[in-house]
Amino acid sequence: MSKKPFKRSICIFRRDLRTADHPALYNALKQSEEVLPVFFFDPRQVGKKNQYRSQHAIQFMLESLEDLDEQLQKKDGELFFFEGKPEDVLIEICNEYKIDAVFFNEDYTPFAVKRDEAIKNNCKKHNISCHTFMDLLLCDPEHSKTKQNTVYGMFTPFYKTASKNKVNEPLPLPKGSFCKPKIAQAFHKKDIWTFLESPINKHLATNGGSCQAKKLLTKLGDLKHYAKTRNIPSVDTSLLSAHLKFGTVSIRQVYYTILEFFGSKHPFLIQLYWRNFFSYLALYNPTMFGSCLKEKYNKLTWENDTHLFQLWKEGKTGFPIVDAGMRQLNRSGFMHNRIRMITASFLIKDLHIDWQWGEQYFAQQLTDYDAAVNNGNWQWSASVGIDSQPYFRIFNPWLGQKKFDPECAYIKKWIPELQHVPPTDIHNWYKMYKKYHATSYPKPIVDHAVERQKTLNLYKKANNGKLL
Template sequence: MQRYETALFIFRRDLRLVDNTALNEALRTSRRVIVCFIFDPRQIEAHAYQSQVALHFLIQSLDDLATQCAALGANLAFFAGLPVDVIETLHREHSLDAVFFNRDYTPFSRERDSDIAQLCHALHIDLMVTADALLNEPEHAMKSDGRPYKVFTAFYNHARQRNVALPRPLDKGAWLAVASTVNLDTVAKTALAPKPIITGGRTHALVQLAKVSACADYAQTRDFPALQRTSYLSAHLKFGTLSVREIFYHIANTLGIEHPLLRQLYWRDFLTHIAYHFPYVFGHAFIDKFDQLPWENKSDYFQAWTQGKTGFPIVDAGMRELNATGFMHNRVRMIVASFLTKDLRISWRWGERYFAQHLVDYDPCLNNGNWQWAASTGCDAQPYFRIFNPWLQQQKVDANGEYIYRWLPELRGVPIKTIHQWDKKHTGTQYPAPLVDHAKETHITKAMFKLAEH
């Protein structure tokens, strides 16, 4: 039933037409729908957590989305400015009856959307916010006492019992074309970093999704970065070129409902829920007693880590992959994060910010949760006394050195046996000696945590 004459739908992190909950609701209930994307200066202009490679991915995705819209006779309008200002202008020009968008969960998003809600109330515009980005909403996967889960396994066992909605095709409807105030090519020129290795847009997302069958042996191969047995869907999930429901059912139907890739989707929900229920985690440790740990934060150590010049080959290979491509294998992310916090005693906040600046799949909730997990300060985190040994990890995940040789060309003439014993045999190359002694530094780190614990 059509309730509205003219509605506005705002694309945000849902850059697709298919299975887009709020867009379908707008088309179903409105005689005509304006579709737009707003370049918010608080997100687009330079700031401490901005990822240029993610901006590239966003622009690629928007370009692809605009093409899909045009094929349906819809014009995707681009605006620059605060959402409240854009909405107010469009209302003045087109007499909006309703504004639709899908829900987001970060503190920034919630404050932005609260401002939009106040404006819509003042202008007598209906605001329709729908759930779309997660398998389960933060309020739905709760303990019996109404409190959020703080342990992933318990959360997972509960959440996976809940039905996952089937993906829906695009509903039929009518569009209202409005003129853009900013050109996508103009915004593209502001993205200075190299283009990411993962290409944005639904067209490429569908190609990548079709390759998920190659992850059939994911449980056996997931820890080996040289094999590249990863779905490469994380950035597409972040920007919504595919819906989480499309991915869930494609994996379930292709690889089986018990496939471990599906568990990763629930980890995504869990960390998003934690950030939603406990927003103080942005800037503070989830575990209060570890919030004021005396991190040493040596700037020269941090620079060596960011440049991939620590003398720990698996760490450096990971950092150079990140810097060159905007991506890093998940197991290596764990190793480099553990090394920064436990071997170099640099705050997880520094690593969180650096990853935010360089990851194509940067998601504030997941990035924060993963860093706090590695640092042992977070929810259901790695215990502080269990510390990754980078030498053992290197031998375990890259025994023949294929990944290391790929990203550290200065070591290509060095036998892998020597590389695996670089702490004892470093010599004769431009590659540096180990920055620190792992055993010594982790002993100090454990003592630091133990003191804070008591």
């Protein structure tokens, strides 16, 4: 048996909280005599100063970390927890415990890229071998460029190129040894819950951990009518988005499960490539965080009425489909994708509030908050991003709820004040609210037709008076 190149290595877990199909862990075990699994609570992410911090996401992450530690314990390993900037704490651990290699999977947001460059540079300074692997995406961003080696700006040509690349088969967990030294600066698993800083929400749409992800994965076969039902909010979705965000299941496991059940043309697979596309944009267009990808729209003048924004956040706008979505988000940390589009469009094009306000609020509430995907979707809704919907295509919330929730099953689930109101009256609430003096549900706070015209004028002004 040949000697492995490294005596003791570290595998850093981040957005990959599992042991199965884990490229960094797989290679660490293959190349090292023993592996030390670690997780860093970075104050820049979990600290109160992070304005995009999500209690729901942190709860899901903590559940997933507990599950990951249990997986490692079954393999005679253990997950070691540290607090601090990874690039700094990592070197202290490496020096003290004679670590000669570091393994981790890549991430693509500007923050992640900068952090990982710092880790690589510090490893190089201390003669520690550093190894990174593609994990989050179906295909390597470098293999998804034009023939001129430029970055795609539209989803369809990107998809045509990216989908030609073979998706790696899921990796098994190889045999190998873990080390469990006594590390003074590591803290106990039970203490990780201090990072939640609020009571546990028992109403989250899904719990964290690979065990839960596996259960959802086995149910993907129920999505045979996905093409017909994916826009109906009362119909259950896969609920895998948070699991993909935190990597309790790999993107490859989901891909090959869908492939096995339904073949390569299933629309769910296209959604996975949209996820890929937004991360791709984040890598090559880092300015998308904080500004419009279509730069001319940075000069849009928003009204930014804080009172209207608060009503939107609380689900008290008098637009039932919008309010149902916001209440679902606030309570469960999840919102159906079609409703995300409707609520986002309403905030931007009916209330004339900066899309970045909505982007941040979603980040603070979503369990599945993914910086690249969330930003990409908000830029799409605001018509300010690459390959976004035209600004003159404005969702009509009244028509939307009639089309996607005709019997108001979704609306009534999240708005109990309308429980005994007939669907026909809910769909015409803008004129029927006067009949229901006893209900506490509000009348519409704006007139959609009026606000639609204001939006057209707003964007037309940004286009120098042209209807583009």
